[in-house]
Amino acid sequence: MNKSKITKNQAFLPFAIFVAILIFNTIISGGTFLEMKIVDGHLYGRIIDIIRNGSKLMLLATGMTMVIATGGTDISVGSVMAISGAVACSIVSGAILPGLGGNVVAAIILALLAGVLCGIWNGILVAQIKIQPIVATLILMVAGRGIAQLITKGKIVTVSSDTYYFINGGYILGIPFPVYVVLFIVIITLLFTKRTAFGLFLEATGCNSAASKFAGINVGLIKLLVYAVSGTLAAGAGLIESAGIKGADCNNAGLMIEMDAILAVAIGGTSLNGGKFSIPASIFGALIIQSITTMVYALGVAPEITQVVKAILVVIICLSQSKEFKDTVIKIFRREKVVAGA
Amino acid sequence: MKSRIKAKGEISFSNVSLLITIILFLSLFIGGSLRYDRFFSLSTFFNLFNDNAYLIIAAVGTTFVLLTGGIDISIASTIAFTCVLSASLLRGGVPAVVVIPIVLSIGLGLGLGMGSIIHYFKLQPFIVTLAGQFLMRGLCAVISTESIPISNEFYKAAALNKILIGRAKIYYYVFITFIVIGGAYYILKYTKFGRSVYALGGNEQSAVLMGLPVARTKIAVYGINSFCAALAGVIFSFYTLAGYSLQNIGLELDAISSAVIGGTLLTGGVGTVIGTTIGVLIQGIIQTIVTYENLNTWWTKVTIAALLCIFIIIQRIISIKAEKKKGK
Numbered sequence: 299m300n301k302s303k304i305t306k307n308q309a310f311l312p313f314a315i316f317v318a319i320l321i322f323n324t325i326i327s328g329g330t331f332l333e334m335k336i337v338d339g340h341l342y343g344r345i346i347d348i349i350r351n352g353s354k355l356m357l358l359a360t361g362m363t364m365v366i367a368t369g370g371t372d373i374s375v376g377s378v379m380a381i382s383g384a385v386a387c388s389i390v391s392g393a394i395l396p397g398l399g400g401n402v403v404a405a406i407i408l409a410l411l412a413g414v415l416c417g418i419w420n421g422i423l424v425a426q427i428k429i430q431p432i433v434a435t436l437i438l439m440v441a442g443r444g445i446a447q448l449i450t451k452g453k454i455v456t457v458s459s460d461t462y463y464f465i466n467g468g469y470i471l472g473i474p475f476p477v478y479v480v481l482f483i484v485i486i487t488l489l490f491t492k493r494t495a496f497g498l499f500l501e502a503t504g505c506n507s508a509a510s511k512f513a514g515i516n517v518g519l520i521k522l523l524v525y526a527v528s529g530t531l532a533a534g535a536g537l538i539e540s541a542g543i544k545g546a547d548c549n550n551a552g553l554m555i556e557m558d559a560i561l562a563v564a565i566g567g568t569s570l571n572g573g574k575f576s577i578p579a580s581i582f583g584a585l586i587i588q589s590i591t592t593m594v595y596a597l598g599v600a601p602e603i604t605q606v607v608k609a610i611l612v613v614i615i616c617l618s619q620s621k622e623f624k625d626t627v628i629k630i631f632r633r634e635k636v637v638a639g640a
Numbered sequence: 641m642k643s644r645i646k647a648k649g650e651i652s653f654s655n656v657s658l659l660i661t662i663i664l665f666l667s668l669f670i671g672g673s674l675r676y677d678r679f680f681s682l683s684t685f686f687n688l689f690n691d692n693a694y695l696i697i698a699a700v701g702t703t704f705v706l707l708t709g710g711i712d713i714s715i716a717s718t719i720a721f722t723c724v725l726s727a728s729l730l731r732g733g734v735p736a737v738v739v740i741p742i743v744l745s746i747g748l749g750l751g752l753g754m755g756s757i758i759h760y761f762k763l764q765p766f767i768v769t770l771a772g773q774f775l776m777r778g779l780c781a782v783i784s785t786e787s788i789p790i791s792n793e794f795y796k797a798a799a800l801n802k803i804l805i806g807r808a809k810i811y812y813y814v815f816i817t818f819i820v821i822g823g824a825y826y827i828l829k830y831t832k833f834g835r836s837v838y839a840l841g842g843n844e845q846s847a848v849l850m851g852l853p854v855a856r857t858k859i860a861v862y863g864i865n866s867f868c869a870a871l872a873g874v875i876f877s878f879y880t881l882a883g884y885s886l887q888n889i890g891l892e893l894d895a896i897s898s899a900v901i902g903g904t905l906l907t908g909g910v911g912t913v914i915g916t917t918i919g920v921l922i923q924g925i926i927q928t929i930v931t932y933e934n935l936n937t938w939w940t941k942v943t944i945a946a947l948l949c950i951f952i953i954i955q956r957i958i959s960i961k962a963e964k965k966k967g968k
Contacts (some may be wrong), residue, residue: 371766429952432711432766434905437952440893441945447938533796554889557770570764602885609775612767613757620761 377442383558417529701868709908722873747870841908
């Protein structure tokens, strides 16, 4: 019974795929893949790289899972990343609000606030004005990079602050700082969605928004909230990104990353129609995407092939989730059996 | 009976939307003419077509998909793939007469494939076309990650030959765009297939019950869209005379927003090709005005997003009113 419980968990399949990719990587690399070194008390290694580089995607996937659970989509996260990076870097470098004197903490708070605002804007469009989520978030996706350019005045703002670099490159007890951020966020959201009724409300809203409304759930507020959370997490990812490249690049920060975030959720097995969701499953989805990127590098083929691999992966995963496809396969399988039997 | 009332309501809705779009286009044009010397000319108007010929074709294709209530985010990659593949084939010495049919049929095949997966396996169009987007962009990079110039005589001729009317010029390839607009208009308005497209977007279940060929229609719209994208790619390679794997990132969103500004409802069932064309021209004219104002190009994006927002809200208000009317 215990065993079936584990395999039935939504996170099991993505976890298994992730482990399979890791094993495959270990074999093709002849074991060097698993190697971990401790240099100056910091952990180094391929797996650490995957987790650290995947932290942005994991943050986005966490927010995206909740948005998708309510039956929505947020395609503005990449632009929100650009905005938050622009706000933070401009403040740290003193280009805007020089009164703050380049205070990193203030910069981070304001950047996150910008993310909250972006999320609330999306939420209002979806929940109050009742615009389709893709279209509603499309507006900010198109405008977001422009707004980020407005903040940086069209330049690439560079920062030189070790405190700011810490967001991406820092270590605590030998483990990269972004890992703690992801862990913290995942634990908090898990507590909220599993230990309170909030998770149930999300699923109810996604399954049948009208029925949930009649059942007394404040559907509008729930939707507003998930977009706000998604915006905030996107802003967090934007901070990690800009700390990583030590500056704000409004044109390229988080470009097309929304697609990867949605893909991570889809790989995690959460239906894009809304309803049942699993945040751990999406986290493994994000890790799968990141490890495929690393794998393609390790195989020594052109990194551009990653896109093709991703495309094939999307098709396989989506087909495996499609009931119609399973029926077709079963039919073909049965027919072959009959033929073989005859 | 009920469906007839609904259809009537939708037609008036699309008329209002189209009217707003046309008024906006004219006022932008007049505004620009009043503000700048030399803005008001046939050449400014023709240049809108010269510069946006490929986008119009792509947006017309997207309109088909949007009308059925679907979405296709793979077209930008398809355009890039078409350009890169044509450029590399041409460099290999394959004649243009062979290259163009090849790339067009690849586009058509891709669309039909995605359409079939969407229809038969009941998958979300967004995710299937996302896979298409990754695939085409990846294949581009597989062919070449560097920009390949095109030096084929036919392509050069297509890129440079134009008709002069006074000082205004119109390139030959723009006429392909006109043919596409005309053809799409005719198909949507006067053929059984076109009416099925609208019916499918209005209500898929009713369309099935009415005995309309839902499978064929649904697969065909994705085929048409990807074919249009490939054709847009051919025109784009005329326009730039090069193929580059990172071309046109995000163009699918330009196409979708043009359609929305042109009055297409993303829930399906409402919209016209003419509206979409004007939607593209509005984006083009904003770009022109931004250039005249000597502003940074990102102002174009912000303005378009603001317009998009206004239009979507207007659409919501109109459809809420229509719902209330129906309620009475």
